[in-house]
Amino acid sequence: MKERICSFDGLDLSDDQRDVLEAIRGFVDAEILPTVHQLEADDEFPQKIVDGLRDMGLFGMRIPVEYGGLGLDLVTYALAIAELSRGWTSVSGIVNGQYIVGGMIATHGTEEQKQRFLPRLASGELRCCFSMTEPDAGSDVRAIRMTARREGDELVIDGQKMWVTNGLRAGLIGLLVKTDPTADPPQKGMTALLVEKEAGQEQVGGLTIPMPPLKKLGYKGVESVELVFDGHRVPASAILGGPDGEGQGFYQMMSGIETGRINVAARGLGIAMRAFELAIRYAQERSAFGKPIGQHQLIQAKLADMATGIEASRQLIVAAARKKQAGGRADVEAGMAKLFATEVAQRCAEESMRIHGGYGYSREYEIERLYRDTPLLLIGEGTNEIQRLIIARGLLARHAV
Ligand SMILES: Cc1cc2nc3c(=O)[nH]c(=O)nc-3n(C[C@H](O)[C@H](O)[C@H](O)COP(=O)(O)OP(=O)(O)OC[C@H]3O[C@@H](n4cnc5c(N)ncnc54)[C@H](O)[C@@H]3O)c2cc1C
Structure with a gap:
């Protein structure tokens, strides 16, 4: 192919930014794309790929340099996620917890918490996850039921988390x-905890992780599990931000989620780019009615719409990342990027599958995986219905009369 489909070509980036992104691009082409098909089919954790990410320092993308990370700006980070997701969105899922929780510790943690966790998060020695959703509360975060009650110098956690x-x-x-389940409004009684546990263990103290992990349509290779807390004890020092962090958890998590939304938008961009790449190649290789299908105007319309959506997604993601990087809230921009880029990804996966005809429905073809991987993006980090509400609320506040 003469021109490549790339998240960062044509953008005004520094040499350092480009070097990081080119390195990731090369890694995806050499290590992920050739192996993803089998790993996905076997639902296998991609240890070799994860080791490669660690070697490149990518677990520390969002961790400040003074704590051993790469300290990448948000634009480079978002484009890096898009490039990883072009290879396999599960790989970006494996590192996402690191970025959300690492970012929350870097922003809200005490100095002791930063020293304790950030260097190990940056190296990938310590992996982490992010847990808000419960069996009866996903979009409605205020409705969570998990409690942590204080007993002396400890907190005792009870309740169940999902996904x-x-x-x-x-x-x-x-x-x-919830450290104060009676608080009104409920979010004032919510606290974020940094709970340490033995990696890979299904039972630690009062915490049980039921096995096997949840079975999913796509997003294979990375486990999604339930966490069952039954009188699990942690030191009170687990409160993010120390004693002052009590009651701040909802706000701390929501600011982490804004970055998470840019992350999911970027994953959508990555999948859309790959779906387009496959489509435009196939459209030139496959012939019907005496000419390559890419010469039929209805196929051309699909390619044009896909490429237009991809370019628009890229611009929204970069704009949201720049706004968030500049400081302050970027809820509207991150919501727009997430909403638009993930819907584009869904359409691109479907259109690319249609362009592949019957072969697109075969497990032998890569587009089939992209088609199964895309719907999660419409749900994760706030469903797209919720994004619309967030965008509209933000706009009404900004344009209040
Ligand atoms: C594979 C996978 C991985 C995940 N990983 C994580 C993770 O690591 N950590 C974590 O905390 N969570 C995780 N989640 C959970 C995810 O964030 C939630 O599934 C998501 O927030 C939606 O919550 P819910 O499933 O409870 O749906 P619900 O909130 O019950 O929503 C059901 C439907 O109602 C709609 N709806 C709800 N409220 C409104 C409203 N006010 N107006 C209009 N429509 C509305 C929703 O958009 C949706 O269509 C994961 C989910 C999946 C599937």
Whole structure:
């Protein structure tokens, strides 16, 4: 192919930014794309790929340099996620907990918490997960029921969490609980805890991780589990931000989620780019009615719409990342990027599958995986219905009369 489909070509980036992104691009082409098909089919944790990410320092993308990370700006980070997701979105899922919780510790943690966790998160020695969702509360975060009550110098945790990605292999959980279940409004009684555990263990103290992990349509290779806390004890020092962090958990998590939304938008961009790459190649290789299908105008319309959506997604993601990087809230921009880029990804996966005809429905073809991997992006880090609400609320506040 003469021109490549790339998240960062044509953007005004520094040499350092480009070097990081080119390195990731090369890694995806050499290590992920040739192996993803079998790993996905076997639902196998991609240890070799994870080791490669560790060697490149990518677990520390968002961790400040003084704590051993790469300290990448948000634009480079977002484009890096898009490039990883072009290879396999599960790989970006494996490192996502690291970024959300690592970012929360870097922003809200005490100096002791930063020293304790950030260097090990940056190296990938310590992996972490992010846990808000419960069996009866996903979008409605305020409705969570998990409690942590104080007993002397300890907190005793009771309740159940659902859909915890990386939950088994993680050694650290960024956990949202209620320390004051009677608070009104409820979010004022919520606290974020940094709960350490033995990575890979199904039972630690009062914490049980039921096995096997949850079975999923896509997003294979990375485990999503339930966490069952029954009188599990942690030191009170587990409160993110120390004693002052009590009652701040909801706000701390929501600021982490804004970065998470840019992350999911970037994953959508990555999948859309790959779906397009496969489509435009196949459209030139496959012939019907005496000419390559790419010469039929209805196929051309699909390619044009896909490429337009991809370019627009890229611009929204970069704009959201720049706004968030500049400081302050970027809820509207991150929501727009997440909403738009993930819907584009869904459409691109479907259109690329249609362009592949019957072969697109075969497990032998890569597009089949992309088609199964995309719906999660419409759900994770706030469903797209919720994104619309967030965007509209933000706009009404900004344009209040
Ligand atoms: C594979 C996978 C991995 C995940 N990983 C994690 C993780 O690591 N950590 C974590 O904490 N969570 C994780 N989640 C959970 C995910 O964030 C939630 O599934 C998501 O927030 C939606 O919550 P819910 O499933 O409870 O759906 P619900 O909140 O019950 O929503 C059901 C439907 O109602 C709609 N809806 C709800 N409220 C409104 C409203 N006010 N207006 C209009 N429509 C509404 C929703 O958009 C959705 O369509 C994961 C989920 C999956 C599937």
